Amino acid sequence: MKAVIAIAHNTFRESIRDRLLYAILFFGLLLMLATIILGSISLEQDVKVIKDLGLAGIFIINFLIILSVGTNLVSKEIDRKSIYTVLTKPIERSTFIIGKFFGLAATLFVTTAIMSTVFVAVLLVKHAGLSPLIFASLVFTYIELLFLVAIALMFSSFTAPVASALYTLAFFLIGHSMTSLTRFGEQAGPFVRGTITAGTHLLPNLEKFNIKNQVVYEVALSGPQVLWTVVYAATYITVLIIIATNILKRQEF
Template sequence: MKVLSIAFNTFRENLRDKLLYNLLIFALLMIGSSLILMRLTLGEFHRLILDIGLGSINFFGVLIAIFVGIGLVSKEIEKKTIYTIISKPVARFQFLLGKYVGLSLTLLINTAIMACGLLAVLYMQDVPIHAVLFKALIMIVVEFMVITAVALLFSTFSSATFSAIFTLALYVIGHLTPDLKAFGEKMGGLGKTILEGMYYVLPNLDRFNLKGHVTHQLDVPTGDLLVIGAYGLAYTAFLLTLASVIFQRRDFR
């Protein structure tokens, strides 16, 4: 109940964040802009709409996860409200989990709104909607969960600015992990060991990218989807556990 209470309060706080609405509006405008851009292209406009739509949902969702996520803990510290919170009969891991669940709920609702915008554009342009589109949207939400956990982890021991930089850097690297492994195999020696280590330790965010499957109408087997989803949830659990350990040991006096 304590976790749910914190999650609900976090959700309400997020709804008052102007940044959230600004990013959501920009995302919907980007999705809508595909209607204009498709008039400038010759053929393949179905793929253009899907590419821009899914790209916008992913990009602006990640921005929300990062810039709202880094403030989950840092704002409480800056406002000195963290002292009031930790003095209450609430375990620190419950506080972090509640914050995480609150932002995850916010991201889920925002993703649903952006997805509805994309579906409306697809419907107006008579673009066929396949099941793989919804699978891609589910994987986008799982990726948001991982990124939110990363932002929360960094916010437990770093300032808001550095947390944003670290999270954004990890997001970029996370989408390049397959390239790191391939590059390491070409290098050999110590370089190969280091890059392969990074490949297995860092989150492989490229696994969640099904945009190519959607634009080319390639279905993803349910079994593969479950494996990818389980990987995302397991990595999220690992990050939240690590964040709880760090936050538990932090001295706020």
């Protein structure tokens, strides 16, 4: 446990000292402020535009952080051989993976919190009214980010950063195309439909975390929706971490 915390803390510290993170975050804050300008030219649809753009912006910026920092998590350590120092200590390789996951999760928590603060401030300035749904959506966004961290981490444990960034991006796109895939499957023959149905159940379904639309139109969340979404994320992330650990256990340096 101590080692997990140490690795997580170290990952967090490394990433928040990285200037790249600040560059991305700076653009994120600019984006939050830009929502005001874009909102003002929308024929009084500014609250909608600010909510849409704000929530999407928070996600996109953090996703960029995952693509740039997250996909490096393991491969950079292998590249620079800093992993030698860690893995020759009396710890399990799973400890390393879990620590990395929580380290980046902590970083994303901080960046999400900073951007959310600005977002909420913009909403307050615009007298948009803060419904609890906004906070729910931010939490769901964060859960989706954790999901993507686990995916990036898994790829990072066996491929180069660029490749794992591409794979993570691909998973993100697939994860949000489940509705289209299902629709496509309905028109196909039984074999293709079966394959697609299986695929939509097995592949990560990120649309489950997308409640941005519900927020804008104030459609309340139900208890079971929240519960099942959290259970889904927790179990899937665990499986991804187990896969990542097993890949790393076979790795030689």
